[in-house]
Amino acid sequence: MSESDVTPSEDAIVLDYLPHGRADDDRPGYQKPPIAFALDGDEFSLHELTLTDDADLKIGDRFDVSTPPEGVDSVRPIEYGDLSGGARSELEYVIEDLIDEEEDRFVAIYNEAQPITLRLHQLNLLPGIGKKLRNTILDERKRKPFESFEEIDERVTGLHDPKSVLVDRILEELREDELKYRLFARGE
Template sequence: MSESDATPVEDAIVLDYLPHGRADDDRPGYQKPPIAFVLDSEHFTLHELTLTDDSGVKIGDRLDITSPPEGVERVHAIDYEDLSSGARSELEYVIEDLIEEEEDRFVSIYNDAQPITLRLHQLNLLPGIGKKLRNTILDERKRRPFEDFEDLDDRVTGLHDPQGVLADRILEELREDELKYRLFVREQ
């Protein structure tokens, strides 16, 4: 890897692969290197990888870009706006799959969320969770921690699709630069 301005990422998921580089790159096709867009599955940061022609990278691959595999020449952090349209459309599905795969990690958000200020709680940052629903979640988790999303769904009436609520918040944090509070996306 010749250059890197990225946060160390051990598990990045390939969202899109452009074998002929960016369409908005004005260089002749033979001068444009292949690129891939990836999502860091731990900190939800976005990165662009510059690849060699023989990299073998495919959409859906999981890469350790802390010590990039053969074929990755450059890694750099990007914003949501820098993603290709293909990467943007794939992003929601990748996040939903990640939440499903790592259920314990994401259920713990509901179990461990804390107050931010005297008037604002981390749970209130989640779409559709107001004061009443927040209090219900807090009361239920005092009785016993939520075991999984099904348990959460069964015990908290009014909270429909707890996984979808988390996915929506992650997407909002990726799309919006000016958010005051973040639960998932690390600032780059």
């Protein structure tokens, strides 16, 4: 178990804040509670937060999902389709920022990915990585583990922007309910 597994962290990021509640809520405005949408950056799960009127929460704020801040009445898991348009548009940028902040965690995907079956490897789940690129990555990591995205880009010819490959896969896992295999987002 790594230190990050036992240390409490601010792992959720607010994607959108709706001070007047959901637009599709038919109740009068004064009856609709403010809500926010957040991404758990550890488990890549999405959440809707029901807030009190005096909640002090803004887009980009971070908090611990297990102990939400004052002003949060409830936190419930949601699917991608439940997000507001604003939350959807922020999602990719938030994921990119998370990957930048925790580069070692995400470079480890390229260093530690394993076979799933005899014919399928975890690396093949990443967009644009077929058999040839997978084998190149495996050969290169045997020589020396990757230390950065820049190093992956330099040593693996044909893999362009290894960070964006991960962003694309995380987004796919958040958007698609019926994926058989997942690397990042928790499935139902």
